[in-house]
Amino acid sequence: MSSSSAPDPILAEVEEAEELAHGVSREQALGIDKSERGGGWITAAWALPGGLWLGFFLLAPLVFIVLVSFWTYELGAKSGFATKWTLSNYGTIFHSSTYWHNMLGSFYTSLIAVVACLIFGFPIAYFLALKVQSLRNQIALFIIALAPFWTSFLVRSVAWTYPLSEVLGKFGVSTPSTTSVRLAMIQLYILFMITPLFFTLAQVDRTAIEAARDLGGNWWRTFRAVILPQTLPGIVIGSIFIFVLTMGEYGTVLVVGQNYVQSVGTIVNSYIVGAVQYPQGAAAAVLLVLALVAGVLVITRFSNLREDL
Amino acid sequence: MGEMNGEGAAGAAPSATTGSGLDLIGLTKVFPGGTVAVEDVDLHIDHGEYVVLLGPSGCGKTTTLRMIGGHDFPTEGDIVLDGQSLVGLAPHKRPTTTVFQHFALFPHRTVLENVEFGLKMHGVGKDERRRQAVDALEMVGLAELADRKPRALSGGQQQRVALARVLVTKPKALLLDEPLGDLDRLLQLRMRVELRNLQRQLGLMFIHVTHNQEEALSMADRIVVMNEARIQQIADPLTIATQPETELVARFMGDNNIIRGRVVEHDGDRFVVADEHDVRASVVAPGDGRAVGDEALVSVRAAAVVIDANGAGGLNTAECEVIFVEYLGDLVKLHLAVGGERMLAKVTGERYPEFRGREGEKIRIAWKEEDVKLLRA
Numbered sequence: 205m206s207s208s209s210a211p212d213p214i215l216a217e218v219e220e221a222e223e224l225a226h227g228v229s230r231e232q233a234l235g236i237d238k239s240e241r242g243g244g245w246i247t248a249a250w251a252l253p254g255g256l257w258l259g260f261f262l263l264a265p266l267v268f269i270v271l272v273s274f275w276t277y278e279l280g281a282k283s284g285f286a287t288k289w290t291l292s293n294y295g296t297i298f299h300s301s302t303y304w305h306n307m308l309g310s311f312y313t314s315l316i317a318v319v320a321c322l323i324f325g326f327p328i329a330y331f332l333a334l335k336v337q338s339l340r341n342q343i344a345l346f347i348i349a350l351a352p353f354w355t356s357f358l359v360r361s362v363a364w365t366y367p368l369s370e371v372l373g374k375f376g377v378s379t380p381s382t383t384s385v386r387l388a389m390i391q392l393y394i395l396f397m398i399t400p401l402f403f404t405l406a407q408v409d410r411t412a413i414e415a416a417r418d419l420g421g422n423w424w425r426t427f428r429a430v431i432l433p434q435t436l437p438g439i440v441i442g443s444i445f446i447f448v449l450t451m452g453e454y455g456t457v458l459v460v461g462q463n464y465v466q467s468v469g470t471i472v473n474s475y476i477v478g479a480v481q482y483p484q485g486a487a488a489a490v491l492l493v494l495a496l497v498a499g500v501l502v503i504t505r506f507s508n509l510r511e512d513l
Numbered sequence: 514m515g516e517m518n519g520e521g522a523a524g525a526a527p528s529a530t531t532g533s534g535l536d537l538i539g540l541t542k543v544f545p546g547g548t549v550a551v552e553d554v555d556l557h558i559d560h561g562e563y564v565v566l567l568g569p570s571g572c573g574k575t576t577t578l579r580m581i582g583g584h585d586f587p588t589e590g591d592i593v594l595d596g597q598s599l600v601g602l603a604p605h606k607r608p609t610t611t612v613f614q615h616f617a618l619f620p621h622r623t624v625l626e627n628v629e630f631g632l633k634m635h636g637v638g639k640d641e642r643r644r645q646a647v648d649a650l651e652m653v654g655l656a657e658l659a660d661r662k663p664r665a666l667s668g669g670q671q672q673r674v675a676l677a678r679v680l681v682t683k684p685k686a687l688l689l690d691e692p693l694g695d696l697d698r699l700l701q702l703r704m705r706v707e708l709r710n711l712q713r714q715l716g717l718m719f720i721h722v723t724h725n726q727e728e729a730l731s732m733a734d735r736i737v738v739m740n741e742a743r744i745q746q747i748a749d750p751l752t753i754a755t756q757p758e759t760e761l762v763a764r765f766m767g768d769n770n771i772i773r774g775r776v777v778e779h780d781g782d783r784f785v786v787a788d789e790h791d792v793r794a795s796v797v798a799p800g801d802g803r804a805v806g807d808e809a810l811v812s813v814r815a816a817a818v819v820i821d822a823n824g825a826g827g828l829n830t831a832e833c834e835v836i837f838v839e840y841l842g843d844l845v846k847l848h849l850a851v852g853g854e855r856m857l858a859k860v861t862g863e864r865y866p867e868f869r870g871r872e873g874e875k876i877r878i879a880w881k882e883e884d885v886k887l888l889r890a
Contacts, residue, residue: 411614415613415619417605418604419605419678421634429630434620
């Protein structure tokens with residue numbers, strides 16, 4: 205396997221053929237020429253309906269909530285607040301130990317849910333994408349896995365309360381409890397992890413898996429070298445889904461937790477529905493949104509770090 | 514189908530005990546559901562030999578290669594390399610490695626890490642494996658791209674990384690599954706030379722699967738033509754190109770004229786076959802047991818057909834209508850018709866002016882008896 209240092213004439217020929225075939229070098233071909241793109245305003249016009257839609261339904265309510273969080277609570281006002289600027293809503297929330305206690309509790313619940321969904325969801329997605337042979341069977345099994353989502357959220361939550369209390373009771377865990385709420389959440393949301401994992405795993409280059417096996421890679425090495433790096437986008441998207449969905453969770457906590465369990469979501473709810481304290485509720489909600497944004501940034505950052513795995 | 518070994522002694526009677534080389538013995542693969550992918554394949558390959566498995570898609574060539582590499586398991590038969598049966602071994606325990614179709618590089622690892630992978634898996638220490646990987650990359654002329662990711666490389670470069678990645682593991686046999694299929698035509702032509710040159714340098718056994726006839730002819734020491742799970746013919750490229758044994762080989766290799774008819778005369782080893790348009794071809798086929806009246810197929814290479822303007826009717830000649838004159842630079846293909854049967858003649862490119870625009874005209878062709886082959890059905 206010794207190599208000569210002199211340039212190989214055959215290799216040089218191959219390089220030349222490549223350049224002839226592509227007309228330009230690959231580096232040049234990959235560089236996108238910006239002048240070739242159409243007029244900027246046409247692109248903008250295409251984006252306009254979508255932009256309006258997002259602005260009206262997503263951004264406007266958020267802006268309004270932020271505004272309300274800086275306005276003043278007023279008992280007699282028809283809307284429940286007056287448009288007088290104040291920071292006192294945030295002051296109240298900042299000094300509410302209940303709020304921060306529940307924020308931390310919800311964060312912890314989210315963390316557990318993300319990790320549990322990954323641990324339980326990955327083998328399912330792996331089996332569906334790489335072990336089930338035909339695409340038809342894959343899709344059939346995937347639809348069956350989706351079946352619980354055909355029932356309503358409320359039905360699924362309520363359905364969980366009885367079996368959970370029966371099973372957990374046998375292990376000496378009282379219900380309703382934080383544990384029962386967390387277990388219910390994992391079951392309710394795991395499909396949001398399985399789905400992106402399934403689609404990224406299904407796209408993993410199978411011959412690369414065979415090549416890794418052929419070169420002596422055992423299951424774990426092959427997994428690390430080929431499967432995991434290519435599945436990372438799915439893991440990130442699934443984690444963001446689970447994190448965002450469970451951190452702000454309110455319905456499951458209410459139904460399965462039955463007023464014994466609190467979360468940030470139920471605190472926000474108690475300001476809005478219970479106390480009709482819209483400005484304080486808005487401030488609590490804004491802080492929750494900020495916490496979610498921070499969490500999502502951390503997750504995406506983490507994935508960037510690992511891109512070169 | 515043991516009698517199908519056109520090779521004679523070298524291809525026949527593989528023996529597991531004699532030691533050197535690779536033997537496929539009665540190799541058979543039946544997929545669940547009953548599809549027979551490979552049926553009773555016997556083949557001996559020597560070390561240092563470049564063998565191409567050639568055939569249409571679904572003929573069993575890739576399954577045969579995958580069984581040698583350990584990625585598919587035979588239903589029956591044995592695979593023996595240097596006296597050792599491989600059938601029970603996992604892919605990485607076999608002294609074979611595979612270059613997969615589409616290269617199958619690890620996209621998230623650098624070129625160097627790709628090449629190092631096999632050594633790492635075999636427990637080679639860090640410095641040693643780096644040295645060997647760099648050596649292998651130098652051999653394929655890519656040392657300066659060691660830190661790139663595969664997606665930043667061109668097709669030809671990726672192909673060479675794939676080669677370096679398997680060569681570092683020092684296999685006894687290299688298995689290549691359509692290795693040039695993903696490359697542009699021009700690059701394919703150059704890579705043929707490079708790959709063959711590399712194989713000669715290394716003196717390794719290469720087993721190469723392709724459906725491309727020209728690729729097989731240009732690269733192989735021996736070609737194994739397969740169809741419908743079975744071996745049709747094993748021979749060197751010249752024999753495959755000029756002396757097809759079966760109708761399939763004659764048709765698949767292209768540019769062979771097939772005359773389907775009956776034996777009308779029989780004198781010792783010499784037969785005369787005539788088709789329904791009374792095109793008559795004579796052929797010498799020692800040992801063929803056919804009698805007058807039996808069905809027979811003969812083939813005549815298009816390149817052996819000459820245009821014979823002054824010839825008269827009779828044996829080894831036919832009057833044709835010119836259907837289409839196809840100019841291909843170095844050569845001209847004359848698409849002809851005798852009755853309803855198509856025939857093909859090839860002449861050199863310089864003669865194009867002689868035939869340009871002559872579609873619809875009558876033309877007389879002729880060929881020599883020694884260019885006629887009697888085919889097995």
